[in-house]
Structure formats: C-alpha cells, structure tokens
Amino acid sequence: MVNMKNNISFAVKVLSVCLLMILTALVLPVTARTSIMPRMVDTLITSNTENVLLYARLVDCFKPEMETAILAGVPAVFTLQLDVYQERSYVWNKHIISKEVRRVIKYDNLKKIFSITTSGVNQPVIFPDFASAQKAMADLNGIFVIPIAHLSKGNNYYTEVKVKIDRVRLPFNMEYVLFFVSLWDFETPLYKIRFSY
Numbered sequence: 001m002v003n004m005k006n007n008i009s010f011a012v013k014v015l016s017v018c019l020l021m022i023l024t025a026l027v028l029p030v031t032a033r034t035s036i037m038p039r040m041v042d043t044l045i046t047s048n049t050e051n052v053l054l055y056a057r058l059v060d061c062f063k064p065e066m067e068t069a070i071l072a073g074v075p076a077v078f079t080l081q082l083d084v085y086q087e088r089s090y091v092w093n094k095h096i097i098s099k100e101v102r103r104v105i106k107y108d109n110l111k112k113i114f115s116i117t118t119s120g121v122n123q124p125v126i127f128p129d130f131a132s133a134q135k136a137m138a139d140l141n142g143i144f145v146i147p148i149a150h151l152s153k154g155n156n157y158y159t160e161v162k163v164k165i166d167r168v169r170l171p172f173n174m175e176y177v178l179f180f181v182s183l184w185d186f187e188t189p190l191y192k193i194r195f196s197y
Helices: 002-034 064-071 130-138 179-184
Strands: 039-047 051-059 076-086 094-108 113-118 125-127 139-147 156-166 191-196
Touching: 039 156, 039 191, 051 076, 051 130, 051 156, 051 191, 064 076, 064 094, 064 130, 076 139, 094 130, 094 139, 113 130, 125 130, 130 139
Parallel strands: none
Antiparallel strands: 039 051, 051 139, 076 094, 076 156, 094 113, 113 125, 156 191
C-alpha cells in the first residue's frame, strides 16, 4: 500500500513538472514578444533660421496585435509629448514650453489606402501600402519644438520627449470583440536631449 502511494505521488510530481514545462514553453514566447518596448533612436536637436527642430525614429512601435487592429480599420494614435527647459546653475531649471503632436494612422478598407493625420496639419497624408505608412508614423522628421525667438543666446537647454501609443476607445463595447486593442497601451522611455543657443 505504501509503495502504491509512493508511485502515485511520484506520478503526480512528474505530471506537475511536465505541465509546468508545457506552460513555460507556451508563455515564454508571448512574454518575450510583448516585453519589447518601443523606443526612440537617432535623436537629434537642430535648428533652422526660425525654429528648433527634433529628428528621431521610433523602433518596435508596431506590435502584431496593433497591426491586426489597424488592418481591421481601427485607428492608432501616436502622441509625441515634449517639454523644453532652460538649464540654470543656482536655481531649478526653468520650464519654457510643453507641447503635444498627435499622429493618427487609419486604414480605409474600401479604398485600400492608409491615411496619417498630424495635429496642426489640415490635410492627411495618403499611403498605398502598410510598410510606407508605418515608416511615416515612425519617422519624426523636423518636428517643431520651439521658436528660436523664445531662447536667450549663450544658454543651455534640454527637451524631455517621449511618445505614447494610445489605446483607441472603440464605440459600442467593440473592445470586447476586438480584445487585442486593449493590449497596446504603451509608451517609450522619457528622453532628455540637450542643446545650446
């Protein structure tokens, strides 16, 4: 009787270990895929004759669930948030300006085109394929930061910038049907980019 109890106990332990290995094998690829967070690379602050401009590129910003939702016609919103500060030695740094730039990508199933709308720009930009639309969403080229007239010569400044990828609020409880939409509410780390004038 004791031998049979030991065999059953051993079988339960082996079964538990096998079950744990199977669950680990199923969960790890999902965890590894979702742990890749979006980030900004190739950041640069420069200026033209009138304005300070930001250049950067987003990487790992389109997750598979998000791509599926966009191709189903769900819009995705990228919000660039930035603050500009003047560095000061003896007192706290002076906050000069805060701003947001919103970009929305949407797929038109009937026309088979992608449109990107940027806040402050009246006309959307149209793309024939998803790859070029994704590249346009990820490239932050010449983003207006602040007019040079708001800066004082001989001072050091920095901008804190991040991009938030917003979950779209769907009407009529569609989030329950398209449950994967709720999985993409994330943002890049906060980047601090110094510049002088």
